[in-house]
Amino acid sequence: MLLVEDDGDLRFGVAAALRAAGFAVDEVADLPQADEALFVHAYACAVFDRMLPSGDAVGYVARLRRRGDAVPVLFLTARDTVADRVDGFAGGGDDYLVKPFAVPELVARVGSLCRRTAVVRPPVQHVADLEIDFARRQVRRAGLLLGLTAREFAVLEVLATRADQAVSRAELIESCWDEMAEPRSNVLEVLVSQLRRKLGDPVLIRTVRGVGYRLAPPGPE
Known part of the structure; x- marks a missing residue:
């Protein structure tokens, strides 16, 4: 904004x-x-x-x-x-x-x-046993409420909006950080690592080599 x-x-x-x-x-x-x-x-x-x-x-x-x-x-x-x-x-x-x-x-x-201006989406979205409540800005995995930071939720929200599709690093940076962020730094990688740790196993945020990340149910790449 x-x-x-x-x-x-x-x-x-x-x-x-x-x-x-x-x-x-x-x-x-x-x-x-x-x-x-x-x-x-x-x-x-x-x-x-x-x-x-x-x-x-x-x-x-x-x-x-x-x-x-x-x-x-x-x-x-x-x-x-x-x-x-x-x-x-x-x-x-x-x-x-x-x-x-x-x-x-x-x-x-x-x-x-x-x-x-947001993409039309359901108020609550499920990816496997992950539940994302956009209105309350809450995330649960297997029914357990997770403590995400505002930035972690913002990244997860973008990935969920494009569930099972690759989202580029540039798009995630532009959507979740302001123009003062440095896209070449590892700020996004660090945050995704933290987010994966909080979401737990099996891993839902996959790395798409040379592109970025995608949110998808567990299964073969």
Whole structure:
């Protein structure tokens, strides 16, 4: 997801909370940077501070809509009148949160927006005796609740969405880390190793040589 906020302290705090909840976050401080990021990446959602030094984000989002960009948008703003909210929605916003706001509410709203662009899937998915509850963000194996970190769940979620298909390292990095992550490092390999250990035997996350990983029931390669 993309976070557009010119207040450095607020941007840092919001991004940290979103990452702790398992979101990959790219941060920018103004509309030209946002425009470049949206041109390069396809985001599940974007959060815009409404009043930025480079302009009113409502006008910018309206231009996004006219050029066919449907990324879900949440506006953060201190402008709290009914007319301000109407302007935000009329300009193409999908949600509107007034400052000061509760961070857990922002995280919940971002999750709701991101799910609008997610691949359609059942609320609970089974792979062999592994049960993945996407709504509760819980994982069980043979009925036993497993303690996964937010990042481990994010990787497992991507693999489960493409169950029995190879998912590349690049796709996993892009989906589960922000642009500051270094794809050539072993960050993904370390996390997958930890995830396999927590999931237990028999192994469900297979290495696809030269590609990445796939989640599949036990059996021949």
